[in-house]
Amino acid sequence: MNKPVKQHLIDPEICIRCYTCEMTCPIEAITHDDNNVVVDAEKCEFCMDCIPVCPTGSIDEWRVVTTPYSLDEQFGWMELPAQEDLEDGGDTGGMEALDEAMAALLAEAHEGAGGKSKAPTSASKASVNLHNLAKPAVAKVQGNFRLTGEEADSDVRHIILDFGGQPMPTLEGQSIGIIPPGRDADGKPHLPRLYSISSPRDGERPGYNNLSLTVKREENGLCSNYVCDLQIGDEVQVTGPFGATFLMPNDPDARILMICTGTGSAPFRAFTMHRQRSRGSSGGDMVLFFGARTPDSLPYFGPLNKVPDRILKKHMVFSRIPGADKEYVQDRMMVEEEAIAEMIADPKTHIYICGLRGMEVGVDHAFANIAESAGMSWSATRDAMREDGRYHVETY
Numbered sequence: 001m002n003k004p005v006k007q008h009l010i011d012p013e014i015c016i017r018c019y020t021c022e023m024t025c026p027i028e029a030i031t032h033d034d035n036n037v038v039v040d041a042e043k044c045e046f047c048m049d050c051i052p053v054c055p056t057g058s059i060d061e062w063r064v065v066t067t068p069y070s071l072d073e074q075f076g077w078m079e080l081p082a083q084e085d086l087e088d089g090g091d092t093g094g095m096e097a098l099d100e101a102m103a104a105l106l107a108e109a110h111e112g113a114g115g116k117s118k119a120p121t122s123a124s125k126a127s128v129n130l131h132n133l134a135k136p137a138v139a140k141v142q143g144n145f146r147l148t149g150e151e152a153d154s155d156v157r158h159i160i161l162d163f164g165g166q167p168m169p170t171l172e173g174q175s176i177g178i179i180p181p182g183r184d185a186d187g188k189p190h191l192p193r194l195y196s197i198s199s200p201r202d203g204e205r206p207g208y209n210n211l212s213l214t215v216k217r218e219e220n221g222l223c224s225n226y227v228c229d230l231q232i233g234d235e236v237q238v239t240g241p242f243g244a245t246f247l248m249p250n251d252p253d254a255r256i257l258m259i260c261t262g263t264g265s266a267p268f269r270a271f272t273m274h275r276q277r278s279r280g281s282s283g284g285d286m287v288l289f290f291g292a293r294t295p296d297s298l299p300y301f302g303p304l305n306k307v308p309d310r311i312l313k314k315h316m317v318f319s320r321i322p323g324a325d326k327e328y329v330q331d332r333m334m335v336e337e338e339a340i341a342e343m344i345a346d347p348k349t350h351i352y353i354c355g356l357r358g359m360e361v362g363v364d365h366a367f368a369n370i371a372e373s374a375g376m377s378w379s380a381t382r383d384a385m386r387e388d389g390r391y392h393v394e395t396y
């Protein structure tokens with residue numbers, strides 16, 4: 001029998017096909033086809049460069065195998081295979097997937113990366129990868145509305161896509177991919193760009209097979225400019241849906257603490273709308289910390305203010321108000337430390353963080369300070385919440 005070896009794999013259920021790991025790998029050990037992103041066992045040197053850049057933790061999967069899974073096998077997966085039974089394979093010693101050196105590397109890679117998330121135990125089962133590069137869905141644009149003021153320093157759009165008779169079942173917290181037209185410098189079709197869905201599971205308009213996106217125009221953004229310039233009636237190629245962990249709990253008593261900046265608000269709009277439609281003001285409370293430069297640059301500022309506090313407690317935080325001190329979400333969290341400490345001590349609380357990667361460190365430090373002032377270890381609390389499917393980070 002072959003000697004057992006460690007193999008690095010990617011979880012196809014959780015992977016959102018953002019291709020960041022593939023672009024990061026220094027030896028081109030990661031590749032993709034129309035269906036999956038995979039790791040070539042013959043090339044992988046366990047350098048771990050791909051681990052911290054993955055926004056979902058799907059890259060952090062390992063198996064001990066006697067014969068490595070081939071690329072063709074991995075391309076055909078819809079979910080990861082179970083760990084092989086190696087009890088007859090000789091000196092396995094329990095066969096942990098990682099030795100001490102590898103475990104140390106993993107621990108270092110996870111630092112600041114948000115760690116691996118799990119879906120809430122009560123969350124609905126997510127459908128993933130129904131439409132891929134080979135067979136994308138074709139959606140028709142139903143609406144394109146500017147969310148930020150004309151004087152704002154950013155152009156953020158609310159895009160509504162109709163899928164007609166094509167299946168596109170989604171849950172709050174999932175993403176879809178938009179394929180921009182044309183080809184890259186190497187003559188290859190452009191890869192999809194990922195956007196979080198900002199509508200609830202029953203659609204932007206309830207009962208219709210549509211969904212919405214929140215898209216910020218980037219100065220040199222190939223796909224963002226394409227999407228922001230779409231006109232009603234235009235057709236768009238779509239892959240997905242993607243993501244199986246950044247999901248909303250179905251428990252009506254779950255308490256939801258959401259922290260975001262900019263277009264990171266997209267999934268939280270979906271969370272709020274689903275709670276409004278399904279529960280009204282009953283059930284667990286929802287609290288939102290939303291950071292932007294100014295009110296004009298904060299997506300959904302007007303509609304959010306109309307959501308009653310009994311459904312959503314809102315903290316709008318601005319860093320560029322003329323004549324006012326700069327304030328960031330972590331600053332407001334410290335102002336509200338008593339309320340947050342009570343929430344993180346409650347086993348019914350779920351925490352979601354979404355936005356620019358730069359916010360993650362400041363928010364984590366605020367949580368640590370708040371927990372310490374309440375006599376709790378934040379690292380232990382956070383890890384326990386993550387293991388329980390109650391702590392989620394999605395930054396980019």
